[in-house]
Amino acid sequence: MRILIVNVNTTKSMTEAIGRQARRFASPGTEVVTVTPAFGAESIESNFESYLAAVGIIDAVLKYEEPFDAVIQAGYGEHGREGLQEVLDVPVVDITEAAASTALYLGYKYSVVTTLEHCVSMIENRLKVAGLNTRCASVRATSTSVLGLESNPEQAVDSIVREAAAAVANDGAEVICLGCGGMADLEERVKQKLGGVPVIDGVAAAVQVAESLVKLQLKTSKIKAYARPRQKALVGFPLL
Structure with a gap:
């Protein structure tokens, strides 16, 4: 495939x-x-x-x-x-949804550790739209920018681990989801520092x-919500 x-x-x-x-x-x-x-x-x-x-x-x-x-x-x-x-x-x-849904198999509550504070409400809204918010203990920001994950990975790992540990100690989280695709390279280092807490990278x-x-040979349902858009002129769309 x-x-x-x-x-x-x-x-x-x-x-x-x-x-x-x-x-x-x-x-x-x-x-x-x-x-x-x-x-x-x-x-x-x-x-x-x-x-x-x-x-x-x-x-x-x-x-x-x-x-x-x-x-x-x-x-x-x-x-x-x-x-x-x-x-x-x-x-x-x-x-986002892959990580959160996987977390539900591993613990009752999960927390997301993301980059900047500005991203917290965006993640909370996405989890709410997906129906995955009720078992989310918290969404925590590390104050590390997305590009900072690449430019200063050691500092990024330390900040992720700090917020993840706080989520477990203070928010009731049992599983941690890494809240940025750019954290994929940092997963193993975060896991090592957090010990036995399950850590989920969304890409994996x-x-x-x-x-x-x-x-399972399953495809997206086209019955209602995700039916194909009606054919019409798309003025100025980049693909054209």
Whole structure:
């Protein structure tokens, strides 16, 4: 099978890191193809940038010319997943929802540790839309920017571990979800420092979910919510 993973930002080094993580957890015979949008922000840390990214990822996926069996949207708390589900028949997996749903199998409450405070409400809203918020103990920010995850990884790991430990001690969390696709390269170091607390990277979880849906021969329902959009003129859309 071929899984298409689309980064929500335009930083190609982050796309490569996401691809490395995905290939670590992909089954033999699964081809992972990464895609970077042609336009958008270098990192997504606001609703404005996220809405722009939603158009960018749809544009990037529709321009990909080879066949694929599933799509993973590699952005935490971002917009766009519903749009992709409308225009595609294959399964579309968002890393936010993949991580949170996986956490439910491992503990009663989970917490998300993300980058900046501005991203907290975005993640909370995405979890609410997905129906995954009732067992979320907290969403905590590390005050590390998305690009800071690459430029200063050791500091980033320390800040993630600090907030994760606080989530366990103070919020009742039993499982930690890494709340940014750019944290994929940091997963192992965070796990080592947190000891026995389960740590879930959304990219790794999304690969497993996508593979399962493909193996079960399941596709996105087109009955109501994710029916294809009605045909009409799209004035100035980047794909045209």
